[in-house]
Amino acid sequence: MGQQEIKIGYVKTKNIMTKSNLPLGGYSVNPYIGCPHACKYCYASFMKRFTGHKEDWGKFADVKDWVKIKNPKKYEGQRIVIGSVTDGYNPLEEKFANTRRLLEELQDSGADILICTKSDLVLRDLELLKKMNRNNKLTVSWSINTLDENFRKDMDEAVSIERRISAMKKVYDAGIRTVCFISPFFPGITDFETIFERVRNQCDLVWLENLNLRGGFKADIMKYIEQSYSELVPLYEEIYHKKNRSYFEAVEKKAREIAEKYECRFVDNEMPYERAKAGKPVIVDYFYHEEVRGSENSGQRNKKMGL
Numbered sequence: 001m002g003q004q005e006i007k008i009g010y011v012k013t014k015n016i017m018t019k020s021n022l023p024l025g026g027y028s029v030n031p032y033i034g035c036p037h038a039c040k041y042c043y044a045s046f047m048k049r050f051t052g053h054k055e056d057w058g059k060f061a062d063v064k065d066w067v068k069i070k071n072p073k074k075y076e077g078q079r080i081v082i083g084s085v086t087d088g089y090n091p092l093e094e095k096f097a098n099t100r101r102l103l104e105e106l107q108d109s110g111a112d113i114l115i116c117t118k119s120d121l122v123l124r125d126l127e128l129l130k131k132m133n134r135n136n137k138l139t140v141s142w143s144i145n146t147l148d149e150n151f152r153k154d155m156d157e158a159v160s161i162e163r164r165i166s167a168m169k170k171v172y173d174a175g176i177r178t179v180c181f182i183s184p185f186f187p188g189i190t191d192f193e194t195i196f197e198r199v200r201n202q203c204d205l206v207w208l209e210n211l212n213l214r215g216g217f218k219a220d221i222m223k224y225i226e227q228s229y230s231e232l233v234p235l236y237e238e239i240y241h242k243k244n245r246s247y248f249e250a251v252e253k254k255a256r257e258i259a260e261k262y263e264c265r266f267v268d269n270e271m272p273y274e275r276a277k278a279g280k281p282v283i284v285d286y287f288y289h290e291e292v293r294g295s296e297n298s299g300q301r302n303k304k305m306g307l
């Protein structure tokens, strides 16, 4: 998508750091409001309501200007997620460099910083990221839920999967911890094993998160499945209307088997900090993650809420 198609605004904010309600905890930081990547399943599209934007999700973006972070040390040891309701490396970043500014302000904070992206623009900042990674406190995650470029194009306007995979390798080879975030996992479409095989030598973690159909986009996704994958309609109805979890339970079982085959750790709802041995990324199960709040980093799902 060209930037000319996006309505760009500017907002001033006192504090760029927001306490997070993600399962990972800590702080979430979003240098933009809105996201030109325009993913059809974006749960952040609810942001539209709070910002007064009338444009479709993906068609607007506000560039934030914030009061400089005065005491970065305040975040020492804290987890900071960059890009929970936007992609900090969306195409506007090329011009506005807000994410770079944020990283520069946080570089001596001692925080555990996680960058979530679907872009390879992150490579522009590789030298800075290497410097920041002095104590292995940096992680970069790419969302990849398919190797099929046609499906990818149907779902988002970010860069190709090949570009994401190639960026992941460069960051991994630079000594920075990387994540392949298999999210959202589309039943019958996302092929976990093939993606895992493709990335296992260039990432430390593989995260699994199921497609969660809520809000306004549920109807759009169901319509898309009907039109493009009609054979999957009964499966989607079973999962998303009848709330049958057996499909994702089977995926979970398969993921465990793959973990055993490749001698990888398989954990539930955990964020291990060490780098994984080459070819043996830790597989982390975040299926139905909205139910696992409160058990962060325990490595175990709250049993009473289990799958």
Ligand code: SF4
Residues within 6 Å of the ligand: 035, 036, 037, 038, 039, 041, 042, 043, 044, 045, 084, 085, 086, 087, 118, 156, 158
């Ligand atoms: S990249 Fe993330 S924040 Fe941006 S539209 Fe896609 S899912 Fe939403």
